[in-house]
Structures are given as structure tokens and as C-alpha cells.
Amino acid sequence: MSTPTDEQPLGRRERRKLETRAKLVAAARSLIAGQGVDAVRINEITDEADVGFGSFYNHFESKEAIVAAVVEAVASELGDAIDAATSDLDDAAEVMAVAHRTIIDRAAAEPTLGWLLVRLELSHDVVSTALGPYALRDLQRGIAAGRFHVDDQAATLIALGGALLGAVRAVLLGRVGDDPAITHAALALQLLGLPAGEAQEVARRPLPRG
Amino acid sequence: MSTPTDEQPLGRRERRKLETRAKLVAAARSLIAGQGVDAVRINEITDEADVGFGSFYNHFESKEAIVAAVVEAVASELGDAIDAATSDLDDAAEVMAVAHRTIIDRAAAEPTLGWLLVRLELSHDVVSTALGPYALRDLQRGIAAGRFHVDDQAATLIALGGALLGAVRAVLLGRVGDDPAITHAALALQLLGLPAGEAQEVARRPLPRG
Secondary structure (H helix, E strand, C coil), X not given: CCCCCCCCCCCHHHHXXXXXXXXXXXXXXXXXXXXXXXXXXXXXXXXXXXXXXXXXXXXXXXXXXXXXXXXXXXXXXXXXXXXXXXXXXXXXXXXXXXXXHHHHHHHHHCHHHHHXXXXXXXXXXXXXXXXXXXXXXHHHHHHHXXXXXXXXXXXXXXXXHHHHHHHHHHHHCCCCXXXXXXXXXXXXXXXXXXXXXXXXXXXXXXXXXX | CCCCCCCCCCCHHHHHHHHHHHHHHHHHHHHHHHHCCCCCCHHHHHHHHCCCHHHHHHCCCCHHHHHHHHHHHHXXXXXXXHHHHHCCCCCXXXXXXXXXXXXXXXXXXXXXXXXXXHXXXXXXXXXXXXXHHHHHHHHHHHHXXXXXXCCCHHHHHHHHHHHHHHHHHHHHXXXXXXXXXXXXXXXXXXXXXXXXXXXXHHHCCCCCCC
């Protein structure tokens, strides 16, 4: 329980400041998803957020600073989603499958997020930034459990991330079959050395909170 | 043997026209590799090629037309390289491994080509355009031979292409171990359902013309 001195309710001014910052980040997110970082200008962000151009600099030093805030928001959003979806699972292979399914399902449900991943990868390595720590943890857990057969962890994460981005892009472009998340999860598990039949079985298990 | 009526030697004017076109394509290639398609302007291409701005339109209708010429050149260059490297091989798994090794080795040797692949993927699907037909042929050959275990061919090609681009990008950024081409080829074979030990063995075979 918080005491008044610990967590004073924000004054109106502070509240409005946070609201404006959130509007700017949401606007930047949407514009970057549509065009990529390079094409977006600060005045487009303030126009989209319906905020005066000058007030941008009350919140961010530069375009790069707001892009960093977008990357950070995407990273924590995806990380939280993966943790929520996998925390009750015991099988390391299933953890990896559910993590991949979570990302693809979210990209399908929210194309802005999918395009952010695709477009921010080239400029900001967003997949490594956002998912790298989770992927490494889950990879090492699977190796320790004898589920994965991995020679070079770094190269494996690179291939896994590239394959995932390819699948996200295919989902966004509608170039996929019936259940792209499950199909991709099975491929990811095969890449990690699971035999084909086992990869299919693990990938098709019902989602923990489905 | 050609007869004079079949293949008249080109006149000086035609020769110069082809030379200018080749200079423009080479300039576009280098600029796109550095900045991506969107950022490149026609006047930058003519400057880089040391050709007058107006003469661009004697060769190409638009920026899109010269980009298409670059994509086509990359596709036939990589296709020829794959065919040359794999034509003597009998094992379908080895064909796939050598094809992947060829692309990664070439991207390492010629970073402009590597960056072209990475940057043209988002705008022009260059990996599918350039490598898709080869990848599909080699995939189906491996399935027919019982080497690969593939449930969904389209999804498998998407994951393979994404993993390959991830590896090419890692090579360009120097984020790789000792022999990234072999390491990646083994991962690609695992993705296709080869057991880990077998994938390593096939990926490490000496290159046919090495």
C-alpha cells in the first residue's frame, strides 16, 4: 500500500505532460510502422499527435530519442506478452513454440506492431533488442534440458530471428496458409534440432491461456 | 558460328548506349545498397554514373524501371552462381547447403551485393524474386528424395529466406563466428528436418569447386 508521500497523485500539469508524451510516442509508432524511420519527420509526428511542433522538444531531444522510446515500448510490450504466455510451461521446446506463436499472432492482430518489427529491424535491430534476451534465455533452457541441439547459439538466434521476421512479413502481406503461427513454430523447433514429428506435436499444443 | 547477318557487330553508338546503361545500373546498385530504394534520387544515380541527368530517360522510364533492372541483374547473378556451384551434386541436401553457402560467401566477399539483398527485400522481395525459383526447385528435389521433412512448402521457403537474410545481415555487420556460411547451412538443413549431426556433416562437405 502506498503512502501519500511515496506516490503523490500527479498534478494536472504532470498528467497532461505524460499524456502528450504518450500521444507523441503513439504517433511516431504509427508513422514508423507505415514508412520506416528514415522517412518520418518530427513535424509529421506532431501533426499526427495533434500537438504543437515546438512542444516536441519538451519531451524528446531528437527524432532518434523518440524512436528509442518506440523501440523500448515495443520491447517491453512483446516481452510481457511472451512472459504471460509461457510462465506456466515446463517444456522448454513448448516455451519457444509459444513465444513464436505469440509474436506472430500479435503481429496478425495488430499489423502496426508487425510492420514496426519489420521496419525497425533494419534501422534498430528491434528483434534482437526486443526479443533477444527472451530468445537467449529460452534457447539456453532448451539446451540444458537436452531438447535443442545447437552448435552456435549466436548464429542460431540470428537464423531464428530472421525466420520469424520473414513469417511476420508474410502474415502482414497475406501470404500464408491456415495457421501461420503454428506452422512457423514447428519450423523454428526443427531449426533447433527437434525431429519433424515432434516439432509438429509441440507446435500444435493448445496455448496455455487459449 | 555467327554470320554477319545474324550478329552484326554493334556500331559505336549502340555500344556507347549499352555502356551508359550499364554505368547507370551499376550506380543505382551501389546507391541502393547504401541507402535503400526510397532514399535514392535519379539525379544521384546520374551523378554517380557521371552521366547527364537528361540522358537517364534514354535508358529508363522511371526510377522504378532502373530498380527493376537492378533486381533482375542480382537475380541472374545469384542464380548463375548457385547453378554453377551445385550442378554436379547428387545429394539434394548438399545442393541446398551449397546454395546457402554460396549466397553467404558472396555477400561476405561483396558487401554491396549483401546490402542489396537486405535493403531490396523490404521494397522488392528480392530474395523471393532472385532465389525463390531455385529454392523451390531444390526444396522439392529434397522432399522427393526423402531428405527433407516439410509440411508447408511456402512457409518453409519464407522461414528459409528470412533466416538467410538474417545471416547475410549478421555477416555484413561482423556479428558472426568462424565460418558463418557453414554454420548457417547446417541450421537451414535442420530447419528442413535433417537431424543435427547429419546437417552438420552435409554443411561441412568441401565445396564442389572449392
